[in-house]
Amino acid sequence: MCQPLVGHGGPLRLLPWTTPTGGACYLDTDDPGSLLSAVADEAEEELLRAADELLAESGPSPVPDGADSPRELRRVLIRYDRALRDALRIAVSRGARLAQAQAPPCEHGKTERCGGKTFCCGCRRQIYL
Numbered sequence: 001m002c003q004p005l006v007g008h009g010g011p012l013r014l015l016p017w018t019t020p021t022g023g024a025c026y027l028d029t030d031d032p033g034s035l036l037s038a039v040a041d042e043a044e045e046e047l048l049r050a051a052d053e054l055l056a057e058s059g060p061s062p063v064p065d066g067a068d069s070p071r072e073l074r075r076v077l078i079r080y081d082r083a084l085r086d087a088l089r090i091a092v093s094r095g096a097r098l099a100q101a102q103a104p105p106c107e108h109g110k111t112e113r114c115g116g117k118t119f120c121c122g123c124r125r126q127i128y129l
Contacts, residue, residue: 013093015040016090051086051087054083
C-alpha cells in the first residue's frame, strides 16, 4: 500500500527566512533545482553578503566609531544579532542538505512507487534514481 512520508517523502529544507512571528519556514520538494529552491539559494547568498558587509563596516571592533549612545549600540547589536541568526539558519540548512546528500543508500532492497516518487519499503525513505 502506498504510504508516502509526511510531505513528499524527502527531507524538508530549512529556508533562510522566517514567518512573521519568527517561526521556521520549510520547503517540501524533491527538486533541488525548483524555482523556490533557487529563490532560497539567492536569499541565502544575499544574507551572507549582508553579514560580510556588516563585518567589513565594523573593522577591527564590532562597535563602529561614533556608536556612543545606548540607542546606537542597541541598533548595532540588533544588526549583529540578525546577521548571526541568518548565518546560523543557513549553516543548519546547508548542513542538513549535505548530510542527506552523503547518506548511504538503504539496504532494504525492495522499493515502491508512489506519486511519481520511489520509496524504500523498509524505511520509507525516498530514493532518488
